Amino acid sequence: MKATRVNRPARTKAVSKRTTAARRRTKAGTPGLAPARGVKSEEGIYERLVSAIFEHRLKPGTKLGEEGLAAIFGVTRARIRAVLPRLAHDGLITLEPNRGAFVTQPTVEQARDVFEARRLIEPGIATRLARQPERSTAVARLRQHVAAERRARADDDARAIVRLSGEFHVLLAELSGNSLLAKSMRELASLTCLTIALYDKPAKPSCLGEEHGEITDAIAAGDARRAAALMVEHLNHVEQELDLSMGAEKPLDLAAALA
Ligand SMILES: [Zn+2]
Numbered sequence: 001m002k003a004t005r006v007n008r009p010a011r012t013k014a015v016s017k018r019t020t021a022a023r024r025r026t027k028a029g030t031p032g033l034a035p036a037r038g039v040k041s042e043e044g045i046y047e048r049l050v051s052a053i054f055e056h057r058l059k060p061g062t063k064l065g066e067e068g069l070a071a072i073f074g075v076t077r078a079r080i081r082a083v084l085p086r087l088a089h090d091g092l093i094t095l096e097p098n099r100g101a102f103v104t105q106p107t108v109e110q111a112r113d114v115f116e117a118r119r120l121i122e123p124g125i126a127t128r129l130a131r132q133p134e135r136s137t138a139v140a141r142l143r144q145h146v147a148a149e150r151r152a153r154a155d156d157d158a159r160a161i162v163r164l165s166g167e168f169h170v171l172l173a174e175l176s177g178n179s180l181l182a183k184s185m186r187e188l189a190s191l192t193c194l195t196i197a198l199y200d201k202p203a204k205p206s207c208l209g210e211e212h213g214e215i216t217d218a219i220a221a222g223d224a225r226r227a228a229a230l231m232v233e234h235l236n237h238v239e240q241e242l243d244l245s246m247g248a249e250k251p252l253d254l255a256a257a258l259a
Pocket of ligand 1: 234
């Protein structure tokens with residue numbers, strides 16, 4: 001994950017430049033997002049917002065004003081109002097009465113709870129998969145994903161690295177064949193992603209890609225005990241990369257994150 005380390009300063013600079021531009025637009029009466037041309041359907045708007053949050057372009061704590069979003073996507077406020085509850089259901093945003101919608105900002109305590117829950121659930125998911133007699137299709141799918149992560153790292157594609165890291169864990173849960181575990185994992189992955197956006201130590205990666213490969217190998221070998229142990233170790237590493245000793249960084253304004 002050296003790639004991410006190298007990439008960070010450049011990315012931060014780019015973001016702050018965009019934010020300044022966005023603020024300027026806000027003052028001029030256009031909300032702080034560049035027009036997201038061509039995305040008009042509920043599904044399209046939902047996807048655009050999810051990826052902006054997952055790729056850390058929309059930071060925890062950012063207010064998502066209905067009017068601003070409607071202008072950005074060129075749709076009615078009613079359409080935005082139809083999308084927001086879905087994001088809230090995923091745990092990605094929080095709807096506050098009389099205040100509006102905000103990208104969820106997990107507290108330090110919630111962040112610790114997320115990792116505690118993941119350490120309870122995910123070794124079980126890995127075990128379940130490793131014990132499936134017919135797991136070759138699942139293993140092939142996991143290997144494909146690990147290869148995509150490797151490519152993203154080779155390309156220094158920080159956005160893709162962040163997104164794919166979280167998706168690996170959701171994919172494991174989905175492939176395990178327990179829909180309730182998959183549903184819980186999606187929510188936990190969302191919260192983890194927000195936690196990383198808030199508490200990641202500067203210039204440190206989140207998931208270490210080769211660890212995903214090792215977990216996949218253990219599942220492929222049918223070694224449930226090793227798969228579960230590697231998962232716990234991996235989650236400990238991810239949590240150790242966070243700095244939960246301090247408060248969250250100040251949230252950014254709604255930036256040109258959906259362009
Ligand atoms: Zn991971």
